[in-house]
Amino acid sequence: MKGYGLIYFISEAFRGLRANSLVNLLAVGTISMAMLIVGFFLLAFINLQSAVGRAGDRLEISVYLKEGLSLQEKDYLLLRLKAEPGVKKVTYLPKAEALAVLKSELKGQEALIQGLGENPLPDSYEVNIERRFAEADRIEGLAKKFSGFPGVEDVSYGKEGARLLTSVFKLITYGGMALACLLGVSVVFIISNSVRLALYSRGQEIELMQWIGATRGFIQGPFLIEGIMLAMLGSALAIGVLAAVFYALPQDVVLFLSSPNGLDFLPVSVVAYMTLGGGLLGLIGAQVSVGKFLE
Amino acid sequence: MIQLYRITKYYEGIPALREVSFSVEKGEFVFVTGPSGAGKSTLLKILFCAEHADEGQIIIQGMNTFRLTSSSIPYLRRNMGFVFQDYKLLPHKTVFENIALALKVVGAPYGEIQRRAYQVLKKVGMDSKMHLTPPKLSGGEQQRVAVARALVNEPLVLLADEPTGNLDPQSGQDVFRLFRDINMKGTTVIVATHDWETVRKMQRRIITMERGRVTDDGRQVGKRIEKQEQRAVITKQP
Numbered sequence: 001m002k003g004y005g006l007i008y009f010i011s012e013a014f015r016g017l018r019a020n021s022l023v024n025l026l027a028v029g030t031i032s033m034a035m036l037i038v039g040f041f042l043l044a045f046i047n048l049q050s051a052v053g054r055a056g057d058r059l060e061i062s063v064y065l066k067e068g069l070s071l072q073e074k075d076y077l078l079l080r081l082k083a084e085p086g087v088k089k090v091t092y093l094p095k096a097e098a099l100a101v102l103k104s105e106l107k108g109q110e111a112l113i114q115g116l117g118e119n120p121l122p123d124s125y126e127v128n129i130e131r132r133f134a135e136a137d138r139i140e141g142l143a144k145k146f147s148g149f150p151g152v153e154d155v156s157y158g159k160e161g162a163r164l165l166t167s168v169f170k171l172i173t174y175g176g177m178a179l180a181c182l183l184g185v186s187v188v189f190i191i192s193n194s195v196r197l198a199l200y201s202r203g204q205e206i207e208l209m210q211w212i213g214a215t216r217g218f219i220q221g222p223f224l225i226e227g228i229m230l231a232m233l234g235s236a237l238a239i240g241v242l243a244a245v246f247y248a249l250p251q252d253v254v255l256f257l258s259s260p261n262g263l264d265f266l267p268v269s270v271v272a273y274m275t276l277g278g279g280l281l282g283l284i285g286a287q288v289s290v291g292k293f294l295e
Numbered sequence: 296m297i298q299l300y301r302i303t304k305y306y307e308g309i310p311a312l313r314e315v316s317f318s319v320e321k322g323e324f325v326f327v328t329g330p331s332g333a334g335k336s337t338l339l340k341i342l343f344c345a346e347h348a349d350e351g352q353i354i355i356q357g358m359n360t361f362r363l364t365s366s367s368i369p370y371l372r373r374n375m376g377f378v379f380q381d382y383k384l385l386p387h388k389t390v391f392e393n394i395a396l397a398l399k400v401v402g403a404p405y406g407e408i409q410r411r412a413y414q415v416l417k418k419v420g421m422d423s424k425m426h427l428t429p430p431k432l433s434g435g436e437q438q439r440v441a442v443a444r445a446l447v448n449e450p451l452v453l454l455a456d457e458p459t460g461n462l463d464p465q466s467g468q469d470v471f472r473l474f475r476d477i478n479m480k481g482t483t484v485i486v487a488t489h490d491w492e493t494v495r496k497m498q499r500r501i502i503t504m505e506r507g508r509v510t511d512d513g514r515q516v517g518k519r520i521e522k523q524e525q526r527a528v529i530t531k532q533p
Contacts, residue, residue: 213373
């Protein structure tokens, strides 16, 4: 298509948008509602993902050592732990330090460990896991492997916590994806109906264009652009509303909901993907109607 | 240039055209006449690839239209202008924009669109009204604009389906005069009409149809007159 054709497509698309302004306004409103829901879930997903990630960073596997290991045996074990894929950091925690930590954690209830006499805690290595390994099955696999290493008495980690984190993350991911698909289909449906109305209102013009030798591409071009513009407008409106609500939230609510870093708004890349994704849905919706109409 | 061989077309089992065969040479002017329901419009639609014949073959400029894919039909149509009884002008566009659309469709550049649209409007005497919209024009004027649109891409063939059906006798005469001028410059013209008076006056080849069949083809008469007129035009030229 020549440059002049593209200008023609865009100007015709604008004319179409103006001609059916009420229908198109309704379509933009409905699309923005759907995209607002998508945006809300994306916002929740991104913030939860980062919260889950941060919680994942705190996930540790405690590797308890057998009594009486020599320095060489401890160093060998340290090397083996560090060599495992998924291990970010290994810290040695001598038994005296472990007792001090326990005491500080039991502040106010020191009586519980008063009668222990000798320090019953073993020396241990605290193993930090990489974020990508912070998943229940993988941690369990690592823990099992560590327990087989020579010199290891026992292994423990926050099993329940890891399981909970994993299932919350899965729920958000798959639930969000299912909802996004559902809303995506509804956007396609809305655009398809809106473009169909435009097609019927310009049926005479389309028929004439066919008679004077217009190709299918020339006829459908303005309608496809109209569909893209409607969906992108709806998406942009949704992002605008979401941003307005987000930044208008009282700070104490934000702090209550957030982690130490605060709540994050959608990153620029996600905003761009949302708008372009909206445009793609608009293109699909318009293509469905135009394809049927021209048949 | 155009050859039809045993063309048959059915609508819901009822034949609209029955074994229609004839050929039209380059530069010919042909009237297709007959009563309503004779099959004139169907014939023109088939020539324009707006309808498909159920049987037979059509060759236009060496191309068998049965073998054309749907994506190549627009390119065939760009070599054929079509004039409708109801003009089919876009009411919200100006006269100029209606003509320009036919040029935009073929991808003509902006400057060429301006130049050619103005030239063709001048040719049909509508240049002074190019900024008006069709509803502000008389029927005759609208039909002249429609003819201009059909001519703007310099088609090899001009097809017209009852072009004077909605016009008063004077406007009808003007339109036919326009067709004659176009034909004398080499464009093949095929007009479906039941305006017998004009047909007789014009003295061109007349194909008469009845109930979907060609009942008469006055080929020789038409050819003789066309040759006389074309010779006259050539001798007049400096």
